[in-house]
Amino acid sequence: MNDGLNQFLGVFFEEAEEHLANLENLLLTLNLQEPDPEALNGIFRAAHSIKGSSGMFGFTELTAVTHVLETLLDNIRSGKIQLQAEMIDVFLEARDVLAQLLDSYRTQEDTISVPTTAITQRLQGLVNRYSPGSATVVEDTGYGLFNTDSSFEPEEPAADDDAYGLFGETVTAALPPTEGDTAPAFGFFDDTETSQASTSAATTAPAPTPSPKASPRVAASEGESSSIRVSVERIDSLINQVGELVITQAMLAQLSLVLDPSEHERIFQALNQLDHNTRELQEAVMSIRMLPISFIFNRFPRVVRDTANKLGKQVELVLRGEHTELDKGVIEKLTDPLTHIVRNSIDHGIESPAERLAAGKPEQGTVRMSAYHQGGRIVVEISDDGKGLSRERILAKAREKGMAISDDMADSDVWQLIFMPGFSTADSVTDLSGRGVGMDVVRRNITSIGGRIDISSATGLGTHITIRLPLTLAILDGMIVEVDKVHYVVPLTNIVESLQLKAEHLYSMSGSSSSVISVRNEYLPLLSLNRLLNLKTEAPPAVGGIVIILEAEGNTFALQVDELVGQQQVVIKSLEQNFRRIDGITGATIMGDGSVALILDIDALPRLAGQGAPHHA
Incomplete structure (x- = not known):
């Protein structure tokens, strides 16, 4: 042929x-x-x-x-x-x-x-x-x-x-x-007039209406x-080339630092124009890969209908935010996790019509899926009005598997147990659930693209799952910070402000080594990047040091760093593909001088502080 x-x-x-x-x-x-x-x-x-x-x-x-x-x-x-x-x-x-x-x-x-x-x-x-x-x-x-x-x-x-x-x-x-x-x-x-995600991407503008x-x-x-x-391979190649252009532009900017602006004015004007053109080109190319999340959401009416019919349940699906756009690479990784979650909501969460009537609920259960932008991330929420997670059953199953647990664990920690490999509370194995692999796959797929997943549940009221994902997997705007003479990248979307810490701002917590700072009558926990990443050197004194106020998942905290280097657009490189996963780090990038800088996972830092510093080889 x-x-x-x-x-x-x-x-x-x-x-x-x-x-x-x-x-x-x-x-x-x-x-x-x-x-x-x-x-x-x-x-x-x-x-x-x-x-x-x-x-x-x-x-x-x-x-x-x-x-x-x-x-x-x-x-x-x-x-x-x-x-x-x-x-x-x-x-x-x-x-x-x-x-x-x-x-x-x-x-x-x-x-x-x-x-x-x-x-x-x-x-x-x-x-x-x-x-x-x-x-x-x-x-x-x-x-x-x-x-x-x-x-x-x-x-x-x-x-x-x-x-x-x-x-x-x-x-x-x-x-x-x-x-x-x-x-x-x-x-x-x-x-x-209607297009769905396929093996090729299409860039479409409204066609003029003929007379x-x-x-x-x-x-x-x-x-x-x-x-x-246009084939996806061509778009990916174009994005990779734009990424290399961003790195080259950063290298030229680094080399220009040794030049006298008064003697090389035209060179600096050209570099500024290159920076402007590179940014516009990057935004235009990235928009080609951006697709509405409806490419995923549109398959779930069928999933809900078939699953509910198979289980003899009545379930309504409510979709919100279908036009929220995110990177095609993220969409591809998100499909399987969402399918697992929705099926579990119907199988384990939504009760049978008879059980719902006995509990004073309508016969028909509801599964809601929504998506929206929050800062520089995409938030996808899946909730149901079913019976909720059973704390007792989860803890009992964890004990049966020999996991280290305690009865006074916080609910949020108990819910995270369902993501452990082989963990399932199903009474029997069916083609829908019971093998303990679904939720493990969910978390693995979400974390592989720099996202995280959280669960909240109330007995008799239902379960709410929140997935936070990066808007794109290619390029981000970041603030370069230095800690122990190593550069790290903090995404600009998480930064509220930066300041130099004064003695009157710092407070020690009684009975603890933790500290808080006061910023405009608001008390924020102070975290040290040296301790969070388990660096060998001691953190410098907090007073007189640089502190960045960060916001992640609705929480605000302060992060102590050694120095602010400057703002820069960076190309995201996968750390897991080239090295291995590190807690608190979501990726890496190549700086203008050819060195490697690590991109911080801001959402994970407060969690690391609560668990203690991680250990890295």
Whole structure:
């Protein structure tokens, strides 16, 4: 298969996935009693579009399923058949079968294991049951299921349909352009208003609305010019190059320190302009990778529906902040943890309808998911109104496993036990829970991207889980500080102010070696970076030293450092991939002089102070 056709196939698979995601979202929001006509039309167009382009590539099984699906959907939207609850279940199963077929075609594997025949017969059965007069006989031809009165010729598009995009209605084969041919359009399908996360990223701007007199070809051209599909690998390469440019700019700024500004004025003007241009380029490139968290959230209505049905529970999902944007790399790492958490909320948290009624609650439980910006981080919250975590059961399970615990542990420490490897309070192992690996994976995935996860719970009221994540995994603005002649980076988003400590500001805690400082009548704990990182040298006297006031997770504290070096934009490098994980450190960066500076995990510092200084080799 030549490269031209491979390129077209790649676009086909991406757009097919987008249509399947759109179809699923619309199905889950349909009102059975009064279905929205626009939603029905959207579902029909998704199936219609996939069918049209799959037939051009000879994907017969895919065409067979979408043909029967399209027939049933067309009867529903035209009012010939009344929408039934069982149809939604079958439609969703058909969507899963179509996704399996796409995977098989993409990997060029055999489609025998995909239940194409079974789902097509179920769809045709619904047509026969609710509209016997219009039913058609379905036979197995060996290639998939084909209707005996149809050879799957492309149908005339509905009045509100566009052409298929890349291929017009009269195209008979999907062939790559020969030399000298006009380049085809990028898209296959007629519906591009909804896009889902796929293996490629798309940068899209609103297409201009064509005038009623505009020809279809002109309108398509206008729409095509508004977006372009770019592979993730190319975007990652571009971001890496921008990161190297930031490091180079920092090196030039470092070298310029030995120059006399009065004698080299033009050089300093050029460096200032380079700094400005580099920052603008970095922000523009980073925005390409920023995606709304709806790319994750949109899959959870289906997860909640399927899990609740399997457990015989009634659960409503409430989503907030779907348009909150974060880095695509963070999104990819967040999908599995959120799936584990939501399933656990339904399985362990939400009670059965009978239990909820007995507890004075409504039969239907609620799971809430929200996302929002807080400083330079993204906060994702998942909560339920179930029975909450059982402190007694968790402690009993911990004792059974020989963990070092005590009865007077704080609730927040008890809840953290559920993240231990192999820890589970489930009475039996099911395909949903009980093996003790889910929550362990959750914390590992979250911490691997510089995030943290916290739990609060109240018996009978439910559980609230908060995940804090970095906005991006590439570049941040930081304050460079020096401790024991080593540079560290403090993210600017955590800094409230800095000051030189005076004697009247410092207070000692009775019976403790800890100290607090008074800043505008507010008492803040004073932490020393020397002690937190277990450095070999003693911290200098606090009085007369530099203190940075920091805010993390709603708490404010003071951090003593030796010196403030200056503000700088730094490129984040993973410490775990290149060395190993260090408590209190979230990453590393390369400074302008070529040295390595460690990026502080501000959220973790108060926790380290409470646990005692960590030990590092």
